[in-house]
Each structure stands twice: as structure tokens, then as C-alpha cells.
Amino acid sequence: MDQTTLTRPEAETTTAAKPVILTGDRTTGPLHIGHYAGSLKNRLALQDTHTQFLLLADTQALTDNAHDIGKVRRNVLEVACDYLAVGIDPAKTTICLQSHLPALAELSMLYLNFVTVARLERNPTIKDEIRARGFGRDIPAGFLCYPAAQAADITAFKATVVPVGEDQAPLIEQCNEIARRVNAAAGREVLPEAQALIPEAGRLPGIDGRAKMSKSGGNAIPLSASEDEISRAVRAMFTDPEHLRVEQPGRVEGNVVFAYLDAFDAAKEDVAELKDHYRRGGLGDTVLKRRLEDILQALLAPIRARRAEVASDPAQVHRIISEGTQAAREVTEATKREVMDALGLFRL
Amino acid sequence: MDQTTLTRPEAETTTAAKPVILTGDRTTGPLHIGHYAGSLKNRLALQDTHTQFLLLADTQALTDNAHDIGKVRRNVLEVACDYLAVGIDPAKTTICLQSHLPALAELSMLYLNFVTVARLERNPTIKDEIRARGFGRDIPAGFLCYPAAQAADITAFKATVVPVGEDQAPLIEQCNEIARRVNAAAGREVLPEAQALIPEAGRLPGIDGRAKMSKSGGNAIPLSASEDEISRAVRAMFTDPEHLRVEQPGRVEGNVVFAYLDAFDAAKEDVAELKDHYRRGGLGDTVLKRRLEDILQALLAPIRARRAEVASDPAQVHRIISEGTQAAREVTEATKREVMDALGLFRL
Numbered sequence: 001m002d003q004t005t006l007t008r009p010e011a012e013t014t015t016a017a018k019p020v021i022l023t024g025d026r027t028t029g030p031l032h033i034g035h036y037a038g039s040l041k042n043r044l045a046l047q048d049t050h051t052q053f054l055l056l057a058d059t060q061a062l063t064d065n066a067h068d069i070g071k072v073r074r075n076v077l078e079v080a081c082d083y084l085a086v087g088i089d090p091a092k093t094t095i096c097l098q099s100h101l102p103a104l105a106e107l108s109m110l111y112l113n114f115v116t117v118a119r120l121e122r123n124p125t126i127k128d129e130i131r132a133r134g135f136g137r138d139i140p141a142g143f144l145c146y147p148a149a150q151a152a153d154i155t156a157f158k159a160t161v162v163p164v165g166e167d168q169a170p171l172i173e174q175c176n177e178i179a180r181r182v183n184a185a186a187g188r189e190v191l192p193e194a195q196a197l198i199p200e201a202g203r204l205p206g207i208d209g210r211a212k213m214s215k216s217g218g219n220a221i222p223l224s225a226s227e228d229e230i231s232r233a234v235r236a237m238f239t240d241p242e243h244l245r246v247e248q249p250g251r252v253e254g255n256v257v258f259a260y261l262d263a264f265d266a267a268k269e270d271v272a273e274l275k276d277h278y279r280r281g282g283l284g285d286t287v288l289k290r291r292l293e294d295i296l297q298a299l300l301a302p303i304r305a306r307r308a309e310v311a312s313d314p315a316q317v318h319r320i321i322s323e324g325t326q327a328a329r330e331v332t333e334a335t336k337r338e339v340m341d342a343l344g345l346f347r348l
Numbered sequence: 349m350d351q352t353t354l355t356r357p358e359a360e361t362t363t364a365a366k367p368v369i370l371t372g373d374r375t376t377g378p379l380h381i382g383h384y385a386g387s388l389k390n391r392l393a394l395q396d397t398h399t400q401f402l403l404l405a406d407t408q409a410l411t412d413n414a415h416d417i418g419k420v421r422r423n424v425l426e427v428a429c430d431y432l433a434v435g436i437d438p439a440k441t442t443i444c445l446q447s448h449l450p451a452l453a454e455l456s457m458l459y460l461n462f463v464t465v466a467r468l469e470r471n472p473t474i475k476d477e478i479r480a481r482g483f484g485r486d487i488p489a490g491f492l493c494y495p496a497a498q499a500a501d502i503t504a505f506k507a508t509v510v511p512v513g514e515d516q517a518p519l520i521e522q523c524n525e526i527a528r529r530v531n532a533a534a535g536r537e538v539l540p541e542a543q544a545l546i547p548e549a550g551r552l553p554g555i556d557g558r559a560k561m562s563k564s565g566g567n568a569i570p571l572s573a574s575e576d577e578i579s580r581a582v583r584a585m586f587t588d589p590e591h592l593r594v595e596q597p598g599r600v601e602g603n604v605v606f607a608y609l610d611a612f613d614a615a616k617e618d619v620a621e622l623k624d625h626y627r628r629g630g631l632g633d634t635v636l637k638r639r640l641e642d643i644l645q646a647l648l649a650p651i652r653a654r655r656a657e658v659a660s661d662p663a664q665v666h667r668i669i670s671e672g673t674q675a676a677r678e679v680t681e682a683t684k685r686e687v688m689d690a691l692g693l694f695r696l
Contacts, residue, residue: 027694058694059457066461066533069692076694099688100696102450105457109407109497112490113414117465120489141468141496142460145489149457185414322696340447344417346375346406346424348448348670 021046021197022159024055024098027075028065029215031082032222033296034204037263039163040086042199046163047092053157053328054083056321059099060149063142064133080317082223085307090320096328097321098153103332107152107339112145114181115174120144125170151175155182155191155339156332163197172196186342204263209238209256224307225300234293239285246284257288264295369394369545370507372403372446375423376413377563379430380570381644382552385611387511388434390547394511395440401505401676402431404669407447408497411490412481428665430571433655438668444676445669446501451680455500455687460493462529463522468492473518499523503530503539503687504680511545520544534690552611557586557604572655573648582641587633594632605636612643 023043025031031040046052056079061072076097083095098104120126126147130139142149154162154175162172172194179191205211206219213220221233239257243250252258252275261271274291277283310317341347371391373379379388394400404427409420424445431443446452468474474495478487490497502510502523510520520542527539553559554567561568569581587605591598600606600623609619622639625631658665689695 056694062458062461069533073692073694097694097696099693102454105453106450108457109453109490110410112493113410113488115489116486117489117492118485118487137464137466139465140461141463141465141493142457144465145460145493148489185417318696325696344421345447346404346421346445348445348666348673 018049018051019161020157020159021050021052021161021163022055022154022157023052023163024057024153025079026057026061027072027079028061029071029075030078030222030224032213032215032220033264033300034206034213034220035082036086036223036299037201037204038165038199040083040088042163042197043093044087047089050161052093053159053331054088054093054095054324055153056080056095056097057153058097059105060146060153063140063146063149066140066142076321077311077314077317080321081307081311084310084317084320085223085303087306090324094327095321095324097325100325101156101328101332103156103329103336104149104152106336107156107332108145108149110339110343111148111151111178111182114178114185115148117144119174119177120147123147123170123174125168128167147171147174148178151178154194155179156335157328158192158331158335160192160194161197162194163199165203166198169196169198182339182343186339186344188342190339190342201263205256205259207233207237207256209254221296221300223300223303225304227297227301230296230300231293234289234296237289237292239288243285247281249281250278250283250285252278257285257292260292260296261288264299265291366397366399367509368505368507369398369400369509369511370403370502370505371400371511372405372501373427374405374409375420375427376409377419377423378426378570378572380561380563380568381608381612381648382554382561382568383430384434384571384647385549385552386513386547388431388436390511390545391441392435395437398509400441401507401679402436402441402443402672403501404428404443404445405501406445407453408494408501411488411494411497414488414490424669425659425662425665428669429655429659432658432665432668433571433651435654438672442675443669443672445673448673449504449676449680451677451684452497452500452504454684455504455680456493456497458687458691459496459499459526459530462526462533463496465492467522467525468495471495471518471522473516476515495519495522496526499526502542503527504683505676506540506679506683508540508542509545510542511547513551514546517544517546530687530691534687534692536690538687538690549611553604553607555581555585555604557602569644569648571648571651573652575645575649578644578648579641582637582644585637585640587636591633595629597629598626598631598633600626605633605640608640608644609636612647613639 023039043052056076058072058076062069065072080095126144150171151174164172176193179193182191183189203211204213206213206217207221208219210217210219215222221230237256239255240251258275265271274283274288371387391400404424406420406424410417413420428443474492498519499522512520524541527541530539531537551559552561554561554565555569556567558565558567563570569578585604587603588599606623613619622631622636
């Protein structure tokens with residue numbers, strides 16, 4: 001008990017000094033280089049400057065994968081291995097499992113009383129996703145309600161920074177709207193508002209040129225890709241279908257190789273020159289692809305090695321998730337109790 | 349540890365022998381004689397033959413009372429006092445508080461993935477209630493989703509008997525539909541189906557003749573009513589507005605005094621004779637009301653006395669709720685773990 005009294009204030013001062021960031025991934029498939037460029041790289045930097053929580057979002061994954069829970073389960077360890085492989089450090093970042101944080105469900109259920117069905121249906125992200133998934137009128141209720149669940153995730157950690165793609169920004173708006181309503185009902189600011197952190201680089205396209213890279217789409221390069229898989233993926237990469245001979249001028253826009261060079265090639269000036277050259281004509285796809293392949297091989301070799309090492313000890317990964325979830329439980333339970341008390345529910 | 353091992357099987361055998369019943373009340377106001385006639389009287393009998401859980405449904409009350417949480421909080425103790433006043437015995441019946449049972453929220457969130465928005469909107473009870481509350485398009489999401497939450501309540505206790513009014517029967521249908529879907533996804537029968545226990549007597553009208561008796565409607569006789577309040581309520585009771593003189597024939601249908609005599613007068617044959625007499629003419633309201641008042645005074649006097657005694661020791665009521673909730677937590681947590689494992693979520 002004495003020790004607790006001695007160490008607590010120090011711990012609080014340390015965390016209070018850093019802004020809280022919540023990110024995470026639905027556990028529906030291993031992560032790929034699109035995740036690396038769009039978020040994992042940032043998270044590596046942020047774990048030094050922020051109190052960072054990474055949520056393995058298995059219950060959110062259920063909102064459109066209730067028919068394939070096995071996939072959701074299997075990918076919990078896969079995604080955690082990906083985190084560790086790229087250098088997420090459990091000593092700095094708390095990796096935790098959504099389905100084992102009851103406070104998230106409890107806050108979700110509370111928040112559903114502070115948002116109307118009409119408002120959820122108007123959410124542009126939800127509208128787009130309903131269309132993309134072909135749900136029609138048969139939207140699972142959990143899917144319609146997931147913005148409230150996401151508000152629970154964000155506010156339970158009192159996160160003030162939430163990295164999201166541009167298309168997800170309306171979800172942060174919705175979260176803040178709920179937070180404001182809860183604060184109004186409580187009569188004081190229990191929940192902080194969150195800011196969307198939208199990455200400068202847009203979303204990385206699939207190797208086939210489609211906007212979304214995904215394992216199920218067969219157009220992704222997973223972080224665990226072998227040397228050979230990387231080679232084949234780069235060779236198959238979509239460029240400019242009208243650029244048939246080296247000497248012809250080529251298009252840079254919509255050309256996946258250039259999109260990837262923009263994302264992964266540190267020599268920005270060289271890339272700018274290559275773009276000019278390609279546009280003028282006289283620069284072949286093979287040269288460009290060789291350059292990109294070298295870069296991707298260099299990027300993924302250590303990640304692949306570290307991933308194999310991590311994955312060889314699943315018990316250790318399990319322990320990391322377990323400990324992180326325990327730490328997250330303390331934070332989220334405290335917020336839940338605070339929200340319930342502030343709203344004035346009966347206290348046992 | 350040894351003690352646990354020794355006592356557990358015995359406890360399980362005892363509860364397994366009796367069917368499990370879940371009932372409860374939204375904590376939005378003290379209970380009245382309508383609750384007594386419609387459910388409390390049954391619960392008194394059922395606590396000897398069933399494993400009975402009484403849920404103080406404060407989170408469900410929030411689904412249409414998020415603007416007045418103070419009312420929801422204050423009535424937790426009020427309703428618990430009403431239970432104890434009528435003779436609910438905490439040694440036989442587990443009285444527990446919904447907001448303090450995290451598994452109910454967790455199961456609710458899971459179940460929302462097994463029901464579509466369209467199905468929730470088609471639920472006749474929800475449709476009627478949305479109309480009655482004048483929500484229009486501004487239905488709180490929590491309200492639309494409450495049938496899934498109710499399915500969580502019922503199944504978390506593995507209740508197979510759920511006493512409900514006739515108008516609530518579609519909610520039990522919905523609960524069973526969700527249970528079947530969860531069982532199908534799990535590949536085995538994790539959740540039992542529940543049967544609605546619909547009381548023979550219909551709902552008791554308000555003293556003004558309106559179909560619904562409620563404190564907010566000002567047409568209820570609360571269980572804690574004083575002698576004088578009972579007198580005044582009976583005197584003000586709606587009878588047959590066209591029955592102006594004693595010798596005139598009177599209408600029995602829609603006559604609140606007769607509805608109450610049907611519910612509370614044990615001398616069924618006398619009541620049948622009184623109805624005949626009233627219909628023929630020659631029987632005045634005053635005589636009938638005096639008879640009803642005597643019955644209600646006799647019914648409520650001991651309840652009022654016991655209620656005053658119970659309410660004089662709120663710490664004891666608090667302790668009863670707390671212990672009941674702790675017991676309910678064990679049951680509901682076990683079901684939640686079983687459902688999560690059966691569905692195949694990741695296990696920490």
C-alpha cells in the first residue's frame with residue numbers, strides 16, 4: 001500500500017505531461033505496407049512523445065464480420081506481431097484487446113442514449129461504408145452504432161489525438177458531438193474533445209491501382225512478405241497502361257510505382273527528377289520498378305526477420321497483449337466510473 | 349480455495365433444479381398498485397419455485413430518460429424499497445442493479461451484430477413506443493437498440509421464463525431470434541430460449557380510466573400511498589359518467605372501480621353479483637367505492653408500514669442491492685465468457 005501511495009503521483013505526472021493518443025486496427029487481416037506508410041511509421045515516432053494506446057479492435061471487427069469470427073480471432077496475434085515487428089515497444093505503447101475491456105461496451109451503451117438514429121444514418125463515413133459493403137437495408141445494428149462505440153474507445157482513454165484517414169474524419173466529429181452532450185448532461189467537462197490527426201500522405205493504392213489496398217483484395221504487400229513475394233508484387237504493379245515503349249511520355253498520376261516511391265523513397269529530389277523524366281519520355285518502368293523493389297526489400301527485410309522472431313514465441317506476444325489490456329483496463333474503468341458518477345447514475 | 353470447491357457444486361445443483369426467471373423494473377418512479385396486481389404479486393409466489401432475479405433497470409431507463417438521470421438514480425432505492433415492502437425476500441430473490449453489471453453491456457454490444465436495423469425498426473413494441481413517446485425521427489439510438497439490450501439481460505441470466513405484459517411479447521420473440529443466431533454462430537446451444545409469461549389479468553387502468561397507470565400521469569396509487577391518498581384516489585375514480593342516479597343502469601366495462609375489484613377483491617362471486625346489480629340499476633358508486641377502499645386500505649396498510657421500516661434504513665437497502673449485484677455479476681460474467689468463447693473470440 002505504501003508503495004502505491006509513493007509511486008502513483010509520479011506515474012500520473014509523467015502521463016499527464018504527454019498528450020494521449022489512441023490508434024488501433026480491426027483484427028481482420030495482417031497489416032501491410034499501406035498500414036506502414038499511413039500509420040505504423042507515425043506510431044513509432046509518437047510512442048516517444050505521446051502516451052500511446054494501440055487497440056486491437058476485435059469487437060469493432062465483428063460489426064461487419066460476425067459471419068467469420070475465426071478470422072477476427074486469428075488476426076489478433078497477427079496484428080500484434082506486426083506491431084512488434086515494426087518496432088512498437090510495449091514499454092512505451094500499451095497494446096490492448098478491445099473485447100477484454102468491458103468499460104468500452106458500457107460507455108458505448110451509455111453513449112447510444114446521446115445520439116439519434118437519424119444522426120448515425122447521416123454520418124458520411126457510415127453512409128459510404130454501408131454502400132461499399134452492399135448492406136442495403138440489412139445493416140447490422142452494431143455497424144450503424146459503431147461510431148458510438150468508437151467514441152467510447154476514444155473517450156475511455158481520454159485520447160485527444162486520434163490518427164485517422166481523411167475519410168474517417170466525420171467519426172471524430174461524431175465522437176466530439178457525443179462528448180459534448182455527455183459533458184452537457186454532466187454539467188462539467190468530463191470528456192476531452194479529440195483532434196483527428198490526418199496523415200499528409202493520402203492512402204496508398206493497391207498494387208493493381210485500386211484505391212484500397214487489402215489482403216482480401218489480393219492487391220496488398222503484407223509486412224511479412226517474402227523477398228520473392230515483394231519481387232512479384234512490384235513486377236505486377238500497375239503503371240501507365242498507355243506507356244508501351246520506353247521513349248514514350250508516361251503518366252505519373254495514378255501510377256502505383258510513383259505513389260510508392262513518394263511513400264517510401266527518402267530521396268525526394270531524385271523522385272521529382274524521375275517523375276519529370278518519365279513525363280518527358282525515355283524512362284522505362286523496369287528501371288523504376290528495380291529502384292522501388294530495392295527500397296521495399298530494404299524496408300521489409302528487418303521487419304520480416306523481427307516478425308519471424310516475435311511470431312516464434314506466441315506465448316510472449318500473448319503476455320504483452322494481456323499486460324497491456326490489464327493496464328488499459330485500469331484507465332478505461334476509471335473513465336467509466338467518472339462518467340457514470342458525473343452523469344449521476346446510482347453508485348453502489 | 350478448498351471451500352469454493354466444496355460449496356460450488358452444491359449451489360449449482362440447487363439453482364439447476366429451478367427454472368430461472370428474470371423480471372425487473374425501469375427505475376423511473378416508485379411502484380404502484382398496477383405493478384402489484386400485474387407482477388409483484390406473481391413474483392412473491394415465484395420466488396419460492398424459481399431462481400428469481402429482479403433487475404433494477406437503470407440503464408434501460410436511460411434510453412428515454414437521458415435528460416433526467418437524477419430521476420433514474422433516485423428511483424433505484426425507491427423501487428428496491430417497494431420490492432422489500434411487498435415481501436420480496438433477498439434470501440430467495442436476487443435484487444441487482446443493471447448499470448453495475450458490465451457483462452450486460454458487453455453482451456448487448458455483441459448481440460447488436462446479430463440483428464439488423466430494419467428488424468429493430470419492425471419490432472411492434474418499439475414502433476408503438478416510438479409513437480407513444482413522440483420521438484419521430486429523433487429516436488435515441490439506445491432506444492432503438494434496447495431490445496438487443498433486453499436480450500442481453502435475459503440471456504445473461506439464462507432466464508427461461510420472463511413475465512411481460514402482452515404488448516411486450518414481441519421483445520421476447522426478438523430475444524429468442526438473437527439467441528438462435530448466436531447459437532448458430534457458435535455451432536451449439538449456448539443460450540436457452542425464453543418463454544414470455546403473460547399475466548392472465550390485463551393491465552390495470554389508471555384511476556382516471558386511461559389505459560396506463562403512471563406516476564407522471566397523476567393517475568396512479570403508489571404502494572406507499574397514505575390512508576388519505578387512497579381515500580381521495582378512490583373517490584376520484586372514473587366510473588360510468590352517464591350513471592348519474594343510483595337507480596339508473598350503469599356500465600361495468602371501462603369502469604375503473606370494477607377493474608380494481610376484479611384485480612383486488614378475493615370474493616369473485618360477490619363481485620360478479622355486484623356487476624349484475626350495477627348493470628340492472630339500483631347500485632350506487634358510493635357503495636362500490638367504499639368496498640374498494642376497504643380492500644385497498646387493507647392491502648396497502650402492511651405494505652406501507654413495512655416500506656416505512658425498510659426506507660428508514662437506506663444503508664441496509666443499499667447493502668441488499670450491492671450483495672445481489674455481486675451475485676448477479678458472477679452469473680452474468682460466466683455467461684459472457686461462455687458466449688465469447690463459444691463464438692470464438694480471442695481469449696486472454
